[in-house]
Amino acid sequence: MAVSNTPRAKTERLMNLTMCLLSTRRALPKARIRTMVEAYQGVESDEAFDRMFERDKDELRGLGIPLVTEQIGGAFEDEPGYRIDRRDYALPDLSFAPDELAVIGLASRVWSHAAMAPSAATAWRKVASLEPGDSGTEDPFVGIEPNLGGSEPAFPALQEATVAGRTVTFDYTRSGAAGPQTRRVDPWALTSWHGRWYLTGHDLDRDEQRIYRLSRISSDVRAGGEITRHRPDDLDPQQAVARFAEGDQAKGVATARVRTGAGHALRRRARSVEPVEDGWDRLELPYGSTHGLADELAGYGGDVVAESPDELVVAVRSRLDGVLASLGGAR
DSSP states (O other), X not given: OOOOOSHHHHHHHHHHHHHHHHSOSSOBOHHHHHHHSHHHHTOOSHHHHHHHHHXXXXXXXXXXXXXXXXXXXXXXXXXXXXXXXHHHHSOOOOOOOHHHHHHHHHHHHHTTTSTTHHHHHHHHHHHHTTSTTOOSOSOTTTTOOOOOOOOSTTHHHXXXXXXXXXXXXXXXXXXXXXXXXXXXXXXXXXXXXXXXXXXXXXXXXXXXXXXXXXXXXXXXXXXXXXXXXXXXXXXXXXXXXXXXXXXXXXXXXXXXXXETTOOHHHHHHOSEEEEEETTEEEEEEEESOHHHHHHHHHTTGGGEEEEESHHHHHHHHHHHHHHHHHTTOOO
């Protein structure tokens, strides 16, 4: 049976190994450790187990865990054994300066209205209880709201799937698109940028890295199996989202005449709506992509007429001419 080596499985294996080595006062030989840690029991060969165990030892030491190697002796014929010294592993007594405590308290309030609110509240109570004379039950930050949001309906399901390393499926409407499309994504990170949340991941159908704004997800998020495309080591989600958001912002303002009673999606995001003649309104529309807006306006057919800028007018006319040509008509 092959042993899963996903980030979640690896983390669970290292945690179980740590607890195993903390629970003993005498060093344990590898054979004994293999029977005590569930993940090692499924390894097919001794050679594969030895390689995995050596990698896991290096991981623990890299994390600063004081893994001790000792010669066991006796019936084990000087075989090396392993344990973790509790005295070296335990953290010293913690104390915080007033400004440090204030920062931790404010950080806990960031999540007060999001999916992580219970965990944040529990963590704050534990930290606050360390301070002499503080019961940890009072909130010293009433009136201060450094809130990161997380209010989008898709946030809880995406956060859970990202932590669990599971593929997600959802309907998404990209900027300038006439309607939503179904996306299958291996999620890597959720990032807040200027009050909006973004998902960075690998689009399985397009086979490339993509970024999605959570407010544009229009369906429930459905979780699937384990991800197959893992997050690159050199990926900085915040920088990637910053570049994406910069390109996603409006680069100009277009004007278009829209027939009364039509173009409701355009009207909702228009900067201004001004009646210009019987049955028509003029809309000012912020846009980031000429081609994206041209696709959207052309989709309304005769109910929308692009007026400016000139490149938008040409792009819309080209699309409508293409439709007429495909139908065998003429302009």
